[in-house]
Amino acid sequence: AAAVAPLLRIEGLSVRFGGIVALDGVGFDVAAGQVCGLIGPNGAGKSTLFNCLSRLYGWQAGRIEFAGRALDTLPRHRMAALGIGRTFQNLALFTSMTVRENVRVGTHTHQHAGFLRDALRLPGVRRLEEEAEARTEEFIALLDLGAVADRRVADLPFGTQKRVELARALAARPRLLLLDEPACGLNHEELEGLGDLILALRARLGLTVLLVEHHMGLVMRVSDKVVALNFGRKIAEGTPEAVRRHPEVIRAYLGD
Ligand code: ADP
Numbered sequence: 651a652a653a654v655a656p657l658l659r660i661e662g663l664s665v666r667f668g669g670i671v672a673l674d675g676v677g678f679d680v681a682a683g684q685v686c687g688l689i690g691p692n693g694a695g696k697s698t699l700f701n702c703l704s705r706l707y708g709w710q711a712g713r714i715e716f717a718g719r720a721l722d723t724l725p726r727h728r729m730a731a732l733g734i735g736r737t738f739q740n741l742a743l744f745t746s747m748t749v750r751e752n753v754r755v756g757t758h759t760h761q762h763a764g765f766l767r768d769a770l771r772l773p774g775v776r777r778l779e780e781e782a783e784a785r786t787e788e789f790i791a792l793l794d795l796g797a798v799a800d801r802r803v804a805d806l807p808f809g810t811q812k813r814v815e816l817a818r819a820l821a822a823r824p825r826l827l828l829l830d831e832p833a834c835g836l837n838h839e840e841l842e843g844l845g846d847l848i849l850a851l852r853a854r855l856g857l858t859v860l861l862v863e864h865h866m867g868l869v870m871r872v873s874d875k876v877v878a879l880n881f882g883r884k885i886a887e888g889t890p891e892a893v894r895r896h897p898e899v900i901r902a903y904l905g906d
């Protein structure tokens with residue numbers, strides 16, 4: 651039988667900023683439906699890799715393939731249509747808008763993406779609106795935001811704002827979700843909830859997740875595999891346990 655191609659394939663990816671080498675020949679695969687943890691000390695290149703995957707940064711060498719297509723041939727505005735969604739290390743929300751309005755923006759991204767396809771099925775504008783509203787409510791419920799749906803994002807605690815950002819990213823129906831330090835600033839209870847949610851998303855939606863995270867407990871709990879970076883290089887890849895015990899990983903964290 652033919653091998654199943656990975657959803658995401660990164661090969662020999664290199665990114666330089668002047669004299670700084672942010673990524674140096676990094677390569678790994680993520681299979682569909684997998685949660686892949688991406689760890690490494692500050693400055694290792696994790697966010698740079700995410701920025702390449704969302705086409706915010708270019709790269710000097712290497713290749714990124716998503717669902718069998720080279721990423722660099724696609725215009726940036728097609729990213730959502732292609733099915734790559736993300737959250738940011740520093741939140742990127744419309745803080746003067748309500749929770750519901752923010753989540754609704756996510757469905758809008760998806761609608762634009764599928765506009766032609768939807769139009770050919772002649773659903774009518776009304777149906778599109780109803781579908782967007784239904785999906786907005788679905789993700790508000792999934793992220794337990796019902797009680798604050800009409801509040802302004804700016805007035806909510808940080809942990810809640812992070813759930814709003816996640817709801818908005820999910821409302822665009824990504825196939826691959828990039829999470830940049832989602833546990834940062836969360837309390838213990840919120841952290842448990844986040845772990846449950848990531849596992850539920852994989853089980854229920856078959857979502858593929860690339861997770862940048864410093865919180866080792868969360869990475870260990872939810873990841874099928876882990877990739878470790880240090881100074882822009884991949885230093886380990888494997889099961890969470892194997893990567894955690896890898897001598898180069900231990901050295902990288904002790905030297906941090
Ligand atoms: P991490 O997310 O693992 O902490 P980053 O990817 O943010 O690491 O950074 C990797 C290296 O690339 C760092 O040395 C950082 O200063 C540098 N870097 C990242 N983005 C830029 C940029 N836009 N301009 C210049 N240097 C950058």
Ligand code: MG
Nearest residue numbers: 696697698739
């Ligand atoms: Mg970072």
